[in-house]
Amino acid sequence: MVDVAFGPEQGQRPDLSNNREAYLDLVRRKRMYGGILLVIFIALMASGWSLAEDRNAGGFLEGLHQIFDFPAEVFAEAWQKLDLLPGIFIAHIPALIETLNIAAVATLLGAIAAVSLSLLATRGLARWPRLIPVFRRTMDALRAVPEIVIALVLIYILGGGPVPAVIAIALHTGGALGKLFSEVAENADLKPVEGLASVGANWSQRMWLGVIPQVAPNWLSYALLRFEINVRASAILGFVGEGGIGHDLKIAMQWGQGRYDEVVAIFLLLFLTIVVIDQVSDHYRHKLVKGSQA
Amino acid sequence: MTMIATSPSLADSVARSFDAKRRIAFAIPAIIIAYLIYAAISFDIAGLAQRARFDNAAVLLSDFWSHKTHVTRDNRTGTVVVAIEGENKGTYPEGMLPDWVTIVGDVTTVDLGTGHVVTYDDAGARFVVPGYGTIDIRPVNGKPVLTAPQPIPDWISVAENKVSVTTDAGRFSYSRSKVETFRYQAGWELWFFTLDSSFYGKGLGELVSLAVVGDRIDPDRSNSGYMLSEFWTNKMWRHGDVAWAIFETILMAFLGTMTAALVALPLSFLAARNFMPLGAFRFAARRIFDFVRGVDGLIWTIILSRAFGPGPMTGAIAIAITDVGSFGKTFSEALENIDEKQVEGIRSTGANATLRARFGVIPQLMPVLLAQVLYYLESNTRSATVIGAIVGGGIGLLLTQAIQTQKDWEEVAYYIVLIILMVMMMDSLSGWLRRKLIKGE
Structure with a gap:
């Protein structure tokens, strides 16, 4: 804010003898900048949306009244076959469990990788301080690669199944959690670490006994949040690639009319699972973070 | 003094809490490992090892930095086609060949480098591999018959209707209908200009001089504009x-x-x-x-x-x-x-x-x-x-x-x-x- 108040050029100060004039000048300048930014933003949004609409197969207004056509059609069919729904639910439970397992294993493996990467990339804790940039860039690179890229390539190499999705999500999780973990670890109190160093503990003992207990609640909270995200990612990867409830959904969708009861069942299963996981993890995250502050 | 009086029970409670912590410290990794083992079984890791196709990985990795050129002869008509990645868009037009392929009459010579030379002629095809000898293939009653120094190494695969040779310099395969040689070279060929473009095969200096001072190739537009549009509309890489x-x-x-x-x-x-x-x-x-x-x-x-x-x-x-x-x-x-x-x-x-x-x-x-x-x-x-x-x-x-x-x-x-x-x-x-x-x- 300093440069706004005193003008962009260093050294040029407003005339303080006439502070009313200076204040109005400042307000005018702020308004002008804000106005210009607003106009640019509106122009970008308007041209962006119209461009996106041009390149879309269907237009916005033609499609708008159809938004509910598909859900209505689907639900109408499912309503007629309501008595079949519980059976379909049960039939898709294994696929749902597979999706959840993919997310859980990927979160677990990613978190384990993130723990070591983040400790190695945190100033003050790193085993080899000179290599901090190397580990940071590694995490950046892991975060940068979209999951779908790794998943599709691995499906080609490893064949179908859940493993490509696990590896893809785990790599991404490693990078994303690594960054968050390292931010938490940066704020850790170094006194326990010094105390442990003074009694001759080696690096891994210092980390395990000195740092991990301090940061564990926050780390767990981030890992839970990541698990929520990974459940969604695992469903989407199933739809694009193979395995889990996403794949079932794709097959049911491709079948189209006649299998809409299955589509509804899968939608509902996915929705309920995500809501339940969100609520549970929200609850525990609050507990974890509040507990550590108390 | 009270400290001393309470110390036995204090020591007890500390020891108990240590024990509990120690049990947790073992239990959590044990639970994680048990879960991972369960996951490994349900994900069928063992079956995965058999299904994995690491040759696919090799293909993908090699395409990251190299490209291959197919030199194909149709054994029925005798026509020879040289195409980058075997695609239509990368086929060399009539009268244009890479400098390592020569066609004289019915004899096609493909120089794969480091002494590896493939020759297609009327009688069949020959592949000279330095340090091994000449692999000679002739069709007899429509089937390829192999003559090569014995014993046949495992990088030559012989089936009833097909002979394939894989070397570091390139791959070669002979079947009833066609004979093909693949040469791998570094770089992404045609990345800037495709073969039919007037700018193909020109060095950077040449391109710059064309763009700045050269005569117009297309009289309707400047060379630099032409170059940009050729690059932008590159059919191979789009x-x-x-x-x-x-x-x-x-x-x-x-x-x-x-x-x-x-x-x-x-x-x-x-x-x-x-x-x-x-x-x-x-x-x-x-x-x-x-x-x-x-x-x-x-x-x-x-x-x-x-x-x-x-x-x-x-x-x-x-x-x-x-x-x-x-x-x-x-x-x-x-x-x-x-x-x-x-x-x-x-x-x-x-x-x-x-x-x-x-x-x-x-x-x-x-x-x-x-x-x-x-x-x-x-x-x-x-x-x-x-x-x-x-x-x-x-x-x-x-x-x-x-x-x-x-x-x-x-x-x-x-x-x-x-x-x-x-x-x-x-x-x-x-x-x-x-x-x-x-x-x-």
């Missing part, structure tokens, strides 16, 4: 289409994120306790946020693409709807945590509710809002790649298509590199904006 696809992906992320923020901002006032005294409205707004977040982006994408058809607008709307929920939640939490004193100050000047929100609340909300929006912009660039694959727009679609053909691995490699560059660019852009706008550096 740079123009790819650039559009990248742009579309970024557009989806931008439109989706910004629209979500614009919609979520007014709604979040409804969900904040200190701005909405009516519990019913608050409850409704919060449940709307929960609902759009809970119905996953995947489901929104499917529903919307039914209504609007495939394309970037569908993707942008899907991103926007999903993010309204996340934004609404964070914004309303931020609103509940603002400092009331500033609002009070604005109120004392007689400002109405809109003015109080504009000058008392928004400035406090701005850092949270900007940080969230920029963070989502960055992560939505990645999501837009995936959503593009589902709704049919952007670089995600190109990538999935290229992978599904199982052939154009150099294009897959190209798209992967571009996606990573795109995401890194958006990462650093959003990081830069965050530093600029929030910290004011």
Whole structure:
């Protein structure tokens, strides 16, 4: 804010003898900048949306009244076959469990990788301080690669199944959690670490006994949040690639009319699972973070 | 003295707590390992090892840095075709050959380098491998018959109707209908200009001099413009289409994120306790946020693409709807945590509710809002790649298509590199904006 108040050029100060004039000048300048930014933003949004609409197969207004056509059609069919729904639910439970397992294993493996990467990339804790940039860039690179890229390539190499999705999500999780973990670890109190160093503990003992207990609640909270995200990612990867409830959904969708009861069942299963996981993890995250502050 | 008196029980309780901690320290890793073992069994890791095709990995990796050229002779008609990656778009036109292939009459000589030479002639084909000898193949009654120094090594595979030779310099295969030689070379051939372009095969200096001082190749336009359009419309790599696809992906992320923020901002006032005294409205707004977040982006994408058809607008709307929920939640939490004193100050000047929100609340909300929006912009660039694959727009679609053909691995490699560059660019852009706008550096 300093440069706004005193003008962009260093050294040029407003005339303080006439502070009313200076204040109005400042307000005018702020308004002008804000106005210009607003106009640019509106122009970008308007041209962006119209461009996106041009390149879309269907237009916005033609499609708008159809938004509910598909859900209505689907639900109408499912309503007629309501008595079949519980059976379909049960039939898709294994696929749902597979999706959840993919997310859980990927979160677990990613978190384990993130723990070591983040400790190695945190100033003050790193085993080899000179290599901090190397580990940071590694995490950046892991975060940068979209999951779908790794998943599709691995499906080609490893064949179908859940493993490509696990590896893809785990790599991404490693990078994303690594960054968050390292931010938490940066704020850790170094006194326990010094105390442990003074009694001759080696690096891994210092980390395990000195740092991990301090940061564990926050780390767990981030890992839970990541698990929520990974459940969604695992469903989407199933739809694009193979395995889990996403794949079932794709097959049911491709079948189209006649299998809409299955589509509804899968939608509902996915929705309920995500809501339940969100609520549970929200609850525990609050507990974890509040507990550590108390 | 009391310390000494209580010390036995203190020591007991400390020892007990140590024991408990020790048990937990062993139990947690044990549970994790047990779970991973269960997962490994349910994911069929053992079967995976058999199904894995590491030769596919080798193909993909080699396409990251090299290309192959096919020299094919049709054994029935005798015509020889030289094509890069075996594609129509990369076929050498009549009278144009790479310098390592010579055709004299019916004899075609392919020099694979380091002494490896393949010759096709009337009688069949010969492959000279230094340090081994000559592999000679002649068709007898329509079947290839191999004559080579015994014993036949395992890099030569002989089947009834086909003989294949794999060496470091290149691959060679002879079947009834055709004989083919593949030569691998570093680099992505035709990346700048395709074979039919007037600029193909010219060095950088030559191109610069053509662009700056050379005579016009096409009298209607300047050489540099011609060069750009030849590059942009490159049939093999389709740079123009790819650039559009990248742009579309970024557009989806931008439109989706910004629209979500614009919609979520007014709604979040409804969900904040200190701005909405009516519990019913608050409850409704919060449940709307929960609902759009809970119905996953995947489901929104499917529903919307039914209504609007495939394309970037569908993707942008899907991103926007999903993010309204996340934004609404964070914004309303931020609103509940603002400092009331500033609002009070604005109120004392007689400002109405809109003015109080504009000058008392928004400035406090701005850092949270900007940080969230920029963070989502960055992560939505990645999501837009995936959503593009589902709704049919952007670089995600190109990538999935290229992978599904199982052939154009150099294009897959190209798209992967571009996606990573795109995401890194958006990462650093959003990081830069965050530093600029929030910290004011």
